[in-house]
Amino acid sequence: MKDILQELETRRADARMGGGQKRIDAQHARGKLTARERVELLLDEGSFEEYDMFVTHRCTDFGMEKNRPAGDGVVTGWGTINGRMVYVFSQDFTVLGGSVSATHAMKICKIMDMAMQNGAPVIGINDSGGARIQEGVDSLAGYGEVFQRNIMASGVVPQISVIMGPCAGGAVYSPAMTDFIFMVKDSSYMFVTGPDVVKTVTNEHVTAEELGGATTHTRKSSVADGAFENDVEALAEVRRLVDFLPLNNRQPAPVRPFFDDVDRLEESLDTLVPENANTPYDMKELILKLADEGDFYEIQEDFAKNIITGFIRLEGQTVGVVANQPMVLAGVLDIDSARKAARFVRFCDCFGIPILTLVDVPGFLPGTSQEYNGVIKHGAKLLFAYGEATVPKVTVITRKSYGGAYVVMASKHLRADVNYAWPTSEIAVMGAKGATEIIHRADLGDEDKIAAHAKEYEDRFANPFVAAERGFIDEVIQPRSTRKRVARAFAALRSKKQEMPWKKHDNIPL
Numbered sequence: 462m463k464d465i466l467q468e469l470e471t472r473r474a475d476a477r478m479g480g481g482q483k484r485i486d487a488q489h490a491r492g493k494l495t496a497r498e499r500v501e502l503l504l505d506e507g508s509f510e511e512y513d514m515f516v517t518h519r520c521t522d523f524g525m526e527k528n529r530p531a532g533d534g535v536v537t538g539w540g541t542i543n544g545r546m547v548y549v550f551s552q553d554f555t556v557l558g559g560s561v562s563a564t565h566a567m568k569i570c571k572i573m574d575m576a577m578q579n580g581a582p583v584i585g586i587n588d589s590g591g592a593r594i595q596e597g598v599d600s601l602a603g604y605g606e607v608f609q610r611n612i613m614a615s616g617v618v619p620q621i622s623v624i625m626g627p628c629a630g631g632a633v634y635s636p637a638m639t640d641f642i643f644m645v646k647d648s649s650y651m652f653v654t655g656p657d658v659v660k661t662v663t664n665e666h667v668t669a670e671e672l673g674g675a676t677t678h679t680r681k682s683s684v685a686d687g688a689f690e691n692d693v694e695a696l697a698e699v700r701r702l703v704d705f706l707p708l709n710n711r712q713p714a715p716v717r718p719f720f721d722d723v724d725r726l727e728e729s730l731d732t733l734v735p736e737n738a739n740t741p742y743d744m745k746e747l748i749l750k751l752a753d754e755g756d757f758y759e760i761q762e763d764f765a766k767n768i769i770t771g772f773i774r775l776e777g778q779t780v781g782v783v784a785n786q787p788m789v790l791a792g793v794l795d796i797d798s799a800r801k802a803a804r805f806v807r808f809c810d811c812f813g814i815p816i817l818t819l820v821d822v823p824g825f826l827p828g829t830s831q832e833y834n835g836v837i838k839h840g841a842k843l844l845f846a847y848g849e850a851t852v853p854k855v856t857v858i859t860r861k862s863y864g865g866a867y868v869v870m871a872s873k874h875l876r877a878d879v880n881y882a883w884p885t886s887e888i889a890v891m892g893a894k895g896a897t898e899i900i901h902r903a904d905l906g907d908e909d910k911i912a913a914h915a916k917e918y919e920d921r922f923a924n925p926f927v928a929a930e931r932g933f934i935d936e937v938i939q940p941r942s943t944r945k946r947v948a949r950a951f952a953a954l955r956s957k958k959q960e961m962p963w964k965k966h967d968n969i970p971l
């Protein structure tokens with residue numbers, strides 16, 4: 462009996478060593494943690510329940526039958542983050558480069574199936590040389606099985622990908638279909654074809670970091686949602702994010718204890734909007750002053766900064782925030798900002814997270830570049846996402862809300878539940894200058910007349926009251942009381958139920 466127990470411990474110890482000390486040292490020398498160290502940091506201490514530690518591949522080609530490491534290059538199981546269950550897989554680069562064999566994929570599929578069945582998020586830590594070359598199509602089939610599960614799990618349980626090493630070729634498409642992708646600066650990259658192929662095909666000389674590093678994907682491509690300095694920081698931030706999210710689409714997000722007065726008045730907000738309508742101000746200040754304890758988890762912070770997306774809590778409840786940022790491009794809507802916000806709105810809607818929209822938008826960005834690249838379709842994504850969202854929606858207009866962008870930004874007409882406006886709001890088809898130049902074209906050149914017309918237009922429309930007279934704005938509120946008003950609005954909406962007409966699924970403009 463003792464021998465059997467001893468054998469188990471020996472086998473476990475062997476599996477825990479992955480590809481051996483030399484390769485573990487090499488992993489550390491690159492500033493990377495091992496697959497197991499990452500799981501330990503991600504999960505609550507001692508909470509990890511491992512599965513399939515002794516699984517080995519079945520390949521007999523290219524001498525592989527002599528090299529069958531226990532675990533087959535991926536550590537899988539479940540554990541807790543602040544007491545809440547998550548499933549996790551963590552690819553072990555020290556074992557055959559973390560490459561994906563049929564059995565490696567099978568391990569991942571097993572925990573994804575359990576996650577869907579038991580209603581808990583899946584967190585995938587990616588560090589892999591891609592398809593196990595020795596296995597050929599068996600490996601590709603394994604990827605296909607994972608992809609299909611990514612699709613089935615989408616909107617059922619949150620899926621989070623953390624890229625902590627290579628992720629190349631078709632392998633990128635599994636993270637691409639998850640809800641959030643986080644990367645580590647200088648030690649992770651994602652691309653469909655690497656620098657050598659790029660050089661051969663397009664004659665572009667580019668490093669792996671330039672082509673698909675964390676900075677590229679958080680600033681240029683928007684493939685990734687956040688970039689962190691090292692593994693430790695990335696895993697700590699994933700834990701912070703999970704705290705905001707529900708475990709699945711049938712459960713509400715967790716309610717955290719809060720120590721911030723919900724009636725807190727912020728007098729400084731009364732002067733947040735500058736006197737001059739063209740002077741920018743920082744919308745993040747409003748978000749931080751609204752949030753419980755000023756805690757804001759920003760998503761895609763470095764991309765399309767003219768719109769801000771992220772999570773706060775109000776009375777301990779998670780709220781998704783979408784806010785125009787007047788500091789960047791005057792907060793205009795364009796292709797990138799519309800795409801960024803649309804995806805965020807859809808995430809919130811499928812996981813029952815209420816949406817707060819803070820509006821200061823001068824309209825859509827004009828230009829050939831925008832039109833040629835399809836701003837019509839991309840702008841429509843945000844419009845569609847807001848219109849189809851059935852979660853509680855509260856909107857606050859702080860200043861400009863012009864034209865089509867007024868309708869898009871969670872207006873009453875897209876079934877927003879409570880629409881507030883600050884007294885500084887201007888809700889109109891366009892700004893006074895542009896409007897005057899169109900409707901008083903005959904007076905162009907006569908500065909006095911144009912100024913008088915602009916003043917007349919401003920007096921009529923550069924305020925929230927016309928919209929309030931129509932009921933499109935439910936109430937004009939004091940800026941200082943915004944936290945209280947918004948929190949009460951969401952409190953009143955906690956039992957909201959809204960149905961969509963039956964359909965197989967919609968056809969959002971992609």
Ligand code: HXC
Binds near residue numbers: 557560630
């Ligand atoms: C089998 C692999 C492997 C792979 C790496 N290894 N990738 N084994 N299949 N795909 C093994 C190496 O043989 C080596 O084994 C160990 O992992 C570490 O690899 P190194 O090359 O020494 O490490 P490094 O110098 O850091 O380079 C890492 C790397 C490189 C850039 C990932 O290994 C590489 O280019 N690998 C091949 C990548 C690739 O072409 N994959 C297929 C992509 S297509 P030892 O025993 O020496 O430690 C794809 C399609 C997916 O993935 C399709 C889905 C539909």
